[in-house]
Amino acid sequence: MIKKILVANRGEIACRVFATAKKMGIATVAVYSDADREALHVQQADEAVHIGPSASAESYLVIEKIIAACKQTGADAVHPGYGFLSENSRFRDALDEAGIIFIGPGKKAIESMGDKITSKLIAEKAGVNTIPGYTDVVKDAQQAAEIAESIGYPVMLKASAGGGGKGMRVAYNREECIDGFERATNEARSSFGDDRVFIEKYIQQPRHIEIQVMADGHGNVIYLGERECSIQRRHQKVIEEAPSPFLTEEVRRKMGEQSCALARAVDYQSAGTVEFIADADMNFYFLEMNTRLQVEHPVTELVTGQDLVELMIRVAAGEPLPLSQADITLNGWAIETRVYAEDPFRNFLPSTGRLVGYQPPSGEGVRVDTGVYEGGEVSMFYDPMIAKLITYGSDRAEACQRMVGALDGYYIRGVSHNISFLNALMVHPRFIAGELTTNFIADEYPDGFSADLVPQDEPEVFTLVAAAVHQFYRERSGMLSGQLGGHECVVPNHWVVAANGEQHSVEVELTDAGFSVQLDGVSYQIVSDWYLGDPLFTATINGRQLTVQVERKGSGYQLFYRGATVDALVLSPRAAELSRHMLEKVPPDLSKFLLSPMPGLLVKLNVAVGDKVEEGQELAVIEAMKMENSLRALNAGVVAKVAAAAGDSLTVDQIIVEFE
Missing domain, CATH: 2.40.50.100 (RNA polymerase II/Efflux pump adaptor protein, barrel-sandwich hybrid domain)
Incomplete structure (x- = not known):
């Protein structure tokens, strides 16, 4: 068995691999750049080696530095995670030459599947359904337009060495094709050092479904169900789930069998993912094979009960797979959302900085894979992912319900984040119905995402929580004033909550269990053990459990619930009356x-x-x-x-x- 694993990566995936290695009794080694000197993955490893400046091209992508770190620490195996060197055949060669085990597939699989043109040809030969298109390299923009016209618009231009949405453009006419070819070529050259581009028919209203495969060095190949990854923005996955709400058992079997056939065709060993695109009639076509562990692998782990990282390690150590296809069953439902440091209200611009407040959710059916911690930095040098939030339930409805609750309780301060967007997606009627396509976000938010698009189906929650929190603060203040002044201080309990341009009169009483609030003629019993300063107001309101993030903001409160941020003022009736005469501040004109x-x-x-x-x-x-x-x-x-x-x-x- 492998004795010491170095993870040639950073962030949450490094932490994820360390967790399994430690469970197996295997020592761990982290590598880190200048920017990651105090990163979580460095803290969690048994040993850590500095490998250079912050830029990944001078640290995480330098093969010689990874090899040197292995020799320095005595690591006999390397797990590449995903990204960086995970699908680099030269890295595999260098490790082989140094006598270090690579926890991943062989060079043949990496090279053949890493090239989209070659992989499509191999897939066709292996009997895998493929998309109609031009599988040779396109020479220039003029040829691209000619090929597109012969195939028929719309077409997809793709970088042959591409991935992660880079080097991809959809063209609906000649002008877009010419412009898209130039853009795809430039991005491919910048991202991969390979500007080759090919063209294929663009499937409209498509679903993105992928099959997880696992293979060993003894001829065993199995598939572990599918993942639905159709919710994407700019070709980047946003929400993934397992199983798919779309597939039938028969189509699942066909996709799985074709995926295994492709794996056998390239002598695959380790974990891999075969990605397909499916149309509304469940016709499916091969997209690509990722010869590494996928970001979204946790949903497969939760519905199959298998630790994919452990299986990868055992296969790399030469062991046969400990299970057969008949042993794989799908139980329950799992959903993953990718929590990013980005601002969804400003076209998802990446955000960097220190996490001055960070408290991930927990509870039954909740899993958080992260590489950050409170006080840590989200660096400008790397992907702005904060965490992967995964929830599990007995069925899709329960998994969704737990995800919405977990997003409500995910407390992040110091950087912008996309939780409002994720929550809006989770409660969208189309998502709830499972009517997904890769065009979902473009269709539902054609003009971008804004605060106005965050649903507020329960506006009374903001009023109730603001009133309860304010009453608690005033009661505590009154108690202290009474103690200092030597006499009892009477605290009022009749307030007006001003939020979202409306005012609501409330009466609040503290009870042994929490609060009793009268709002618009309705009585609400709030059961909570919330304490002053806690940013998470977790409570049961008339029997329904929920979490609202709340912070004092000047003389008011800022509340976050179901993706919506609301600023509320809790005023005395007289102050509320006078506030109606206040002038609104006009924002500066930046149109010039x-x-x-x-x-x-x-x-x-x-x-x-x-x-x-x-x-x-x-x-x-x-x-x-x-x-x-x-x-x-x-x-x-x-x-x-x-x-x-x-x-x-x-x-x-x-x-x-x-x-x-």
Whole structure:
């Protein structure tokens, strides 16, 4: 058996592998860059080795430094996690040459499946359904347009070495195809050092379904059910679940058998994922095979009861799989949401900084895979994932219910996060009904996501909690005042809660169990052991359990529930009456400025002082997280001042251009 594992990765996946290794009695080694010196994965490992500067190209992607760390610590095996070097055949070669076990598949599988053109040809030969398209490399934009017209629009342009949504563009006409080819080529070159692009038919209203396979070195190959990954934004998965609410048992079996056939065709060993796209009639087609552990593997673990990392380790050690296909059964339902440091109300711009407050949820059926902690940093150098939140239930409805509750209780401060967006998705009628496609987010939020799109089906919850919390604060203040003044202080219990532009009169009484609140003629009994300063108000209101995040904000309270953030003032009746006459503060007019919507590199600036611009004209291009983002004019105008230059590193809201 393997004695010591070095994880050539960081963050939550490194922590995840360490957990299984320790359970198996295997020693662990972390590697870290300058930015990760105090990271959670470094703290959780038995040993840690510094491997260089913060930029991944100078640390986590340097094969020689990983090999040196193995030799320094005596690690006899490496788990690559996902991303970084996980699908790099040169890394596999280097480990083999050094006599270090790679916990993953062989070079043949990595190389053949890592190239989308080669993998499609192999899949066709293995009897796997494939999408119609042009499987050779496209030479230039003109050829791309000619091929697209022969296949028929819409088409998908894909980087051959691509992944994670980079180097992918959908084109519905010739103009979009030419532009998309240039964008896909540039992103592919920047992200993978390989600018080859191919074209295939774009399946409309598609579902993204993937099969988890596991294979050993003794000829055994099994599949462990499927994962539905259709909820995506810009080709990046947002929510995953197992099993799929769409597949029948017969289609599941066919997809599984084809996946195993593909694995056998490339002598696969270890965990792998075969990804398919399915249409409304359950016709399915091969997309790609990921020769590594997937981000969303926890949902498969929960419904199968298998530890995929342990199986990977045992296979790498030369052991046969301890189970057969007949041993795999799917029990219950699991859902995973990806919690990111990004602002959904500003086009999902990444957010970086220190987690000044961090409290992940817990409870029955709740799992959190994370690589951060309170006081730690979300770095600008890496993927802004905070955690993977996974919930399990006996059926889909229970798993969804637990996810919504867990999102309510996920307390994060110091960086922006996408929990409002995740909660809005979870309670969306289409999601609840299981009517999913990869176009779900684009269809339901065509103009982007905004605070107005966060459902507030229970506005009374904000009023009740604000009133209860305020009464508690006043009672405590009154008690202290009475003690200091030597006489009893009478605390009023009649308030007006002002929130969302409305005012509601309430009466609040403290009880032995919590609070009794009268609101709009209805009596609410709130059972809670909440204490002053606790950011999570967990309670049972008239028999229904819920969690509301609450913080004092100036003279009021900020509450977060079901993805909605509400600012509430709790006023005396007289103060509420006077407040109606207060003037509202008008926000500043920024329409004359082009502001950077994100931190990133200004790679192109297309205007100069005095230029006339038209509505929709591209003004600048910013690169962030290796993705190019085009900034266009909202209105026609004349450039009065240019405040930045190509090559500048920009911060959020930094002025780029000022108009007359």
